[in-house]
Amino acid sequence: MNRAFFAALESIYPAERLLTRDVELLPYESDALTAFSAKPGAVVLPVNEAEVIDTVRLCHERAVPFVARGSGTSLSGGSLPIPDGLTIGLNRLNRIKKLDPEQRIAVVEPGVINLAITEAAQPYGLYYAPDPSSQSICTIGGNIAFNSGGAHCLKYGMTSNHVLGMKVVLADGAVTEFGGESIEGVGIGPDLIGLFVGSEGLFGIALEITVRLMPQPEMYRTVLAAYDDLGRAGDAVSMVVASGLLPGAMEIMDRLAIKAAEASVQAGYPDAEALLIVELEGEAPQVKAEFDQLRGIIDQSGAFETRVANDEEERTRIWKGRKGAFSAVGRLSPDYIVQDGVVPRSRLGEALVEISALKAKHQLDVANVFHAGDGNLHPLILYDGREDGALEKAEALAGEILALCIHLGGSITGEHGIGMEKRDYLPAMFSEEEIDIMQALRLAIDPKEIANRGKMFPGGEAPALAQHGVHPLEAAGVISRE
Amino acid sequence: MTVCTPATVDDLQALVRDSERIHAIGKGSKTALHCPANGAVAADLSTLSGIIEYQPSEYTVTVRAGTPIRELAAALREQGQYLPCDPLLPHAATIGGTVAGNLSGSRRYRYGGLRDFILGAEVVDGLGRAFRVGGKVVKNAAGFDLSKFLVGSLGAYAIMTELTFKVFPDVPRFRSLGFDFEQLEDALAAIYFINQNIFELDALDLVPHEDRWRLLTRLAGFDETLPQRVERFSAAMTRHISPFSIAELDDSAALWDPLAKLTGAYLVKVALAPKQVPDFDRRITAAQRRYGVGGNLVWLATEDIRQISDALNASGLTGLCLRGAIDSPVIGAPLENVLAARVKQVLDPHGKLV
Numbered sequence: 001m002n003r004a005f006f007a008a009l010e011s012i013y014p015a016e017r018l019l020t021r022d023v024e025l026l027p028y029e030s031d032a033l034t035a036f037s038a039k040p041g042a043v044v045l046p047v048n049e050a051e052v053i054d055t056v057r058l059c060h061e062r063a064v065p066f067v068a069r070g071s072g073t074s075l076s077g078g079s080l081p082i083p084d085g086l087t088i089g090l091n092r093l094n095r096i097k098k099l100d101p102e103q104r105i106a107v108v109e110p111g112v113i114n115l116a117i118t119e120a121a122q123p124y125g126l127y128y129a130p131d132p133s134s135q136s137i138c139t140i141g142g143n144i145a146f147n148s149g150g151a152h153c154l155k156y157g158m159t160s161n162h163v164l165g166m167k168v169v170l171a172d173g174a175v176t177e178f179g180g181e182s183i184e185g186v187g188i189g190p191d192l193i194g195l196f197v198g199s200e201g202l203f204g205i206a207l208e209i210t211v212r213l214m215p216q217p218e219m220y221r222t223v224l225a226a227y228d229d230l231g232r233a234g235d236a237v238s239m240v241v242a243s244g245l246l247p248g249a250m251e252i253m254d255r256l257a258i259k260a261a262e263a264s265v266q267a268g269y270p271d272a273e274a275l276l277i278v279e280l281e282g283e284a285p286q287v288k289a290e291f292d293q294l295r296g297i298i299d300q301s302g303a304f305e306t307r308v309a310n311d312e313e314e315r316t317r318i319w320k321g322r323k324g325a326f327s328a329v330g331r332l333s334p335d336y337i338v339q340d341g342v343v344p345r346s347r348l349g350e351a352l353v354e355i356s357a358l359k360a361k362h363q364l365d366v367a368n369v370f371h372a373g374d375g376n377l378h379p380l381i382l383y384d385g386r387e388d389g390a391l392e393k394a395e396a397l398a399g400e401i402l403a404l405c406i407h408l409g410g411s412i413t414g415e416h417g418i419g420m421e422k423r424d425y426l427p428a429m430f431s432e433e434e435i436d437i438m439q440a441l442r443l444a445i446d447p448k449e450i451a452n453r454g455k456m457f458p459g460g461e462a463p464a465l466a467q468h469g470v471h472p473l474e475a476a477g478v479i480s481r482e
Numbered sequence: 483m484t485v486c487t488p489a490t491v492d493d494l495q496a497l498v499r500d501s502e503r504i505h506a507i508g509k510g511s512k513t514a515l516h517c518p519a520n521g522a523v524a525a526d527l528s529t530l531s532g533i534i535e536y537q538p539s540e541y542t543v544t545v546r547a548g549t550p551i552r553e554l555a556a557a558l559r560e561q562g563q564y565l566p567c568d569p570l571l572p573h574a575a576t577i578g579g580t581v582a583g584n585l586s587g588s589r590r591y592r593y594g595g596l597r598d599f600i601l602g603a604e605v606v607d608g609l610g611r612a613f614r615v616g617g618k619v620v621k622n623a624a625g626f627d628l629s630k631f632l633v634g635s636l637g638a639y640a641i642m643t644e645l646t647f648k649v650f651p652d653v654p655r656f657r658s659l660g661f662d663f664e665q666l667e668d669a670l671a672a673i674y675f676i677n678q679n680i681f682e683l684d685a686l687d688l689v690p691h692e693d694r695w696r697l698l699t700r701l702a703g704f705d706e707t708l709p710q711r712v713e714r715f716s717a718a719m720t721r722h723i724s725p726f727s728i729a730e731l732d733d734s735a736a737l738w739d740p741l742a743k744l745t746g747a748y749l750v751k752v753a754l755a756p757k758q759v760p761d762f763d764r765r766i767t768a769a770q771r772r773y774g775v776g777g778n779l780v781w782l783a784t785e786d787i788r789q790i791s792d793a794l795n796a797s798g799l800t801g802l803c804l805r806g807a808i809d810s811p812v813i814g815a816p817l818e819n820v821l822a823a824r825v826k827q828v829l830d831p832h833g834k835l836v
Contacts, residue, residue, distance in 0.1 A: 102674035103756050125678050147623050158621070160630065161598045168821075176820045180755060183778040184595060186634060187584065187753025188802045189817040191597045194630020195825070198623055203821075218680035241539055244562055244651040283682050285707040285714075342619045346539050374621040375540075411622040418624055429624050434613045437828065438626050444824040456625075 001041035001084050005062050009044060009086075012054050019043040028069065028087050032134075033077035033421055035335070035391060040067070040081035047092045049109075049167075049207040055088055056205060057173035065453040068205045070111060070139030073132075075338050076419025078146055078200055082453050088205070090141050096120050097208070104213045105164060105181055110141025110206050114148075117211065126213040129156045132415070133323050144206045147198030149415030151249045151322070152279075154373035156214065158415060160197040165210035168196060170203060171446030181210060200417050201452035203445050217248075217281035221291040222315045225303035226272035230254055230368075233274035234349040236301035237372045240278060241345065243297055245290055248281040250373035254352075256332070257325050257367040257380070264328030267321025270305045276372070277318060325369045326380065333365070333382035335391070337398050340416040341405030345375040354404050355379055362397040376414035377405070403428065418456045426458055485524045491604070491612050491643050497525055498641070498834060499610035505836050506637040508548055508576030512583060514748070514803040514811045515636065522836050527578055530643055533557055541620055541649050542601065547578030547642040564652040566593035570741070578642045583802065584634035585751065588685040588738050591775045592702070593650065597633045604644035605632070608830025618646045631825065636811070638836065639822075639829045653702040656684065657712050658733040661697040661725040666760055669695040672723045673756060673776050681715050685738060688773040694726060700738065744770045746783030748806030750790055750813070752799055753779045765793035787813070 009018055019025060020042045030037035041064075046052045059066045065085035072079050081087050093109035096117065100106070101124035106117055114135040117128040131150035132138055138148070144166075149158040156162075165179030178192040179185045185193050196203055227233045233252050240247065253261065253275045261267050269275055278294060280287050298306055309315035321328075329336050343351045352368065355377075359366045365382040379401055383394040402412045402425050412418070412425050426435060439457060443449070483505075488494040498504055503522035510516055516524070531548040538561040545554055551569045554577060558564050568589035569580045586595040593599075602616030605628075616622065616629030632642055663669040669688055676686065676699075684702035688695060701711050716728055736742045741749065746769065754762060756777035763771075769784040784790055787806060794801045794814025803811045826833075 100757075101678050104677045125680070147627070149621065149623075153621065155593070157594065157598055158623075160627065161594055170821065170824075174820045178819060178821070180753075181757070182753045182755045183775055184584075184753035185597060187779065188634055188751070188800045188812065189819070190635040190639060190822055190825070191584070191630045191633045192819060192821050194597055194627050194633065196821070198627050215678060215680060215682075217682075238539060241541070246651055283680060283703075283707075283711055285710045286682075286703045289704050289707045340623075342617075342621050344537070344540050344542075344619055346537065371621070375619060376621050410619050411617050411624050413623045414619075414621040415623050422624075426625065431613070433611060434615075434625075437607075437611070437613060440828045441626060441628075441825060444828050445821070 001064055001086070005064055006042070008058050008062070009042065012051055012058070013044050017045040017047070019045070028072070028081060028089070031072040031074045031077060031079040033075055033080065033419070035337070035385070036077055036080055036420065038081045038083045040087040041084040043087040043089055045089045045092055049093065052088065052090070052093070052205055052207060053169045053173070053175060055086070056169045056171065059086060059450050060171065060173045060448060063448045063450060065450045067452050068141065068145070068201050070142040071137045073134040073138040074142065074146060074419055075340070075416045076146070076413070076421040078417055078419035078452070078455060079142065080420050085453065090139065101126055103181060105210055106213060107208060107210045108140055109208060110139060110144070112140050114138050114140060114143060121213045125216050127216050128162065128211060129214050130159045130162055133326055140209055140211070141206055144197050144209060145199065145201045146417040147415070149376070151251055151371060153371065154250065155246055155248050160194055162212050163193050163197055163209060164212050166193055166196060166206055167208040168204050168206050171451035179210065183212060198417070200419060200456050202442050202456060204451055219284040219287045220279060220281050220309070220315055221287050222277065222279045222309040222318050223294065223298060224307040224318050225276045225298050225301065226270040226305040227274040227276065227303055228272065230274040230352050231349045232302045233276045234352060234372065236276055236298065236303070237348065238346065239297050239301055240294065243293060245280070245294060247278050247373065249277065249279040250371070251277040251322055252368070252370055252372045253322060253325060254368040256365060257329070257369045260328035260332050260367060261321035261325050263331050265320050265324045267317060269321055272304070277322060322369070329367050329380045329382065333384065335383050335385040337381045337394050338416070339377065339379045339381065339398055339401050340413045341377050341402055341410060342414040343375045343377065343405050343408040343410040345372070347408045348372060348375060351377060351404060351408055355401060358397055358400050362393055364394060364397055371414070374414065375410060399425070420455055423456055424458050426456065483522065483524050485526050487526045487529055489529055491530070491606065494525060494606050494641065494643065495610045495612055497523065498606055498608065501834065503836050504834055506578070506582070506641045508579035509550065509574060511571050511574035512579060512804040514806050514808050515583065525641065527641070527643070528576060534644065538563055542618060542646060543649055544618060544644060544646040545577055546644055548576050551575050551577055551580060558649055562651055563649045565599060565647060566590070566650050567596045567599045577645055581633055581642060581645060582635060582637050583804065588687050588740050588774055591683060591685045597630050599648045600629050600633060600645065601648055602646040603629045603632055603642050605640035605642050607640040608832060608834040612643070616646070620648050639825055641835065653704070655705050655708055656700055656702050656733045657708050658698065658700045658731040658737060659712065659716060660729045660731045661699065661719055662691060662727045663695045663697065664726055666695050666763060669697050670756060670759060670777060672697055672719065672725065675723055677776065679718065681718070686776045687740060688777060690771065698731070698737065700733065740772045740774050740781050744772065744781055744783035746770055746785055748784050748787045748790070748808070749804045750782040750801045751779060751804060752782065752794065752801045754799055758797065758799070762793060762797050762799065765796060766790060
């Protein structure tokens with residue numbers, strides 16, 4: 001980043017929205033993948049879409065790499081700065097430009113907080129469905145980039161399934177729109193929304209997003225079942241699926257995750273090897289009938305204790321521990337890595353047994369929290385970064401878990417994305433030719449590879465997770481780990 | 483038009499490499515989509531057919547693109563499951579053609595359309611490369627999601643050979659109610675009321691009926707709960723919307739086949755927002771029409787395709803002609819988009835796929 005580039009930034013941004021001093025850059029040096037940090041050359045804070053477009057065009061012209069960033073909650077290092085690149089902080093583009101309850105849509109800017117949409121829609125009996133655990137701080141722009149999911153994806157899908165229209169600036173500065181207010185989205189012609197959502201910031205920046213809202217269910221019925229064996233909780237999930245019920249969410253936590261949740265938010269969970277949360281939602285008469293059926297299944301599944309949420313307060317209490325599980329693990333261990341692999345649901349039990357064996361082999365603690373309904377595992381690998389070689393050991397275990405997910409016919413990521421963290425594993429999932437085609441696509445849209453350079457694809461210039469020993473950039477003091 | 487019938491993906495790859503222009507077809511159910519430019523070879527994919535992998539407990543199914551919808555639907559039905567995107571032509575079409583045209587039926591209202599249920603695909607692109615996009619599990623965020631991009635792509639970027647979908651358990655029983663309104667605006671107000679309410683309809687279509695408008699509604703669920711739900715829904719509609727009349731309708735396949743009464747020579751799909759309906763409808767009064775999915779799309783049949791394309795141009799909308807003799811199936815506002823062009827440049831740089 002040279003003086004001429006800075007001067008050009010100064011012509012777009014007043015000094016208070018162009019951050020260059022070390023102390024100002026510090027908060028932007030890492031995201032929720034805290035094992036890494038990198039210092040950006042500068043951070044800009046645009047307040048409107050014209051500034052974003054001008055900035056992207058400037059970056060393209062001068063071949064300066066940029067990262068678009070919302071609240072920095074990416075668990076895969078997706079918003080990790082590029083050393084000496086530009087970070088474009090989008091939090092100030094936070095207007096809900098339109099809320100049309102009749103058509104059940106909202107038009108928002110990328111810096112709008114996920115939960116803010118639901119809050120705005122609530123008076124009309126509507127809500128925005130995708131609910132990542134970070135929903136009270138994460139932004140829609142980041143949700144778009146990583147196709148974020150959440151506990152309630154089984155029935156209504158991930159972010160991509162809730163976007164109807166977009167205006168975007170591509171990495172080379174071209175501005176384009178697709179989709180609109182119809183629930184059909186693009187409707188006719190290729191589904192460009194589906195392509196853009198989940199592209200991890202490599203195609204460009206979403207400037208305006210039309211999302212669909214859903215009617216709040218009339219009734220929730222949430223049951224918490226405690227098991228003295230993790231496999232039994234997994235079997236219970238299979239039984240629910242086989243019964244033909246379609247719950248809104250099915251979540252499992254293991255002993256260590258339960259312990260963490262207890263220590264952190266005092267959820268009042270039973271003392272168990274595994275907890276299963278199943279939630280039904282919909283019209284009251286239908287939910288009541290389904291719940292009778294569900295109770296029968298849970299009773300037969302060998303649960304030693306079941307609790308039913310009879311009102312919103314009890315429901316919130318059941319979810320509180322689950323939603324806080326990630327941050328709660330921080331109380332048990334100074335550092336942890338969150339994995340996000342997917343396995344076919346029927347192989348969940350097998351995966352858990354294997355993870356257990358790997359845990360013993362590496363002598364590390366692993367807390368398991370997962371979206372059991374769609375086979376999405378979230379093993380949290382605990383380590384102490386101050387111990388020599390601890391991170392490397394944790395990473396080795398993480399790598400084996402990803403290999404296991406692929407071996408069982410799944411995916412290395414269900415909802416966190418590849419980002420920085422898993423880019424070296426992309427070749428384990430896709431062939432060389434498939435990666436070449438993705439790379440060609442990226443180059444067709446971003447010939448200078450400036451948009452979120454160093455993410456998703458293996459190799460590249462940006463700091464990588466070192467699988468063995470210290471990364472050269474780390475040795476050179478370019479990146480650091482907490 | 484020369485027709486070739488590749489028996490394997492290898493054959494298809496060779497055919498693409500050896501042809502100057504190539505046009506994929508399935509069973510030919512959407513006649514307007516089969517008028518490729520001169521000199522194109524038609525690749526008939528109907529032999530690339532059959533279910534490859536179906537695991538009811540995973541809610542996933544993988545099929546060859548030439549598989550007839552009816553075969554897939556029957557296999558799912560046997561296990562009490564269905565494709566919630568509700569492919570439009572269950573008796574005539576292949577799954578590949580349905581995805582290429584993005585043709586979901588009325589039940590798409592409940593859980594979403596084809597784009598919401600496609601998980602992955604195997605394709606052959608314009609360079610003859612065979613590769614996989616997306617995944618085979620219900621949740622996957624690895625790599626660019628080119629599988630969704632295929633939905634609506636009309637075979638112009640890559641030819642699908644295999645597709646993986648998410649499926650859901652189906653519900654055992656249905657009840658259908660019709661609410662009649664004197665004015666289109668009143669029927670749309672009823673849709674807006676339903677949109678903000680607790681009633682989880684399985685389908686919601688709107689049709690001109692005699693000299694009124696009929697809102698077709700369908701509830702799905704258990705035998706023991708449906709009477710109560712129908713009662714509540716109908717009472718709420720009477721109280722808040724006051725329709726001209728309410729009638730229980732025979733819940734038949736014909737009632738929920740959006741095309742059943744659209745007999746005109748040309749058949750067109752248009753995606754639009756409910757609030758665009760009144761203006762657009764005034765321009766197409768001569769056409770047979772059915773607004774689907776709560777007024778979010780419309781199926782039109784007509785003898786006068788010019789009136790439709792004029793109406794589309796005036797409203798800034800795009801239509802896809804599925805039936806009838808026409809030069810290009812895309813009518814109205816053009817589809818050109820810079821992002822789509824970049825994908826074309828990578829997957830089909832020589833413009834072979836038409």
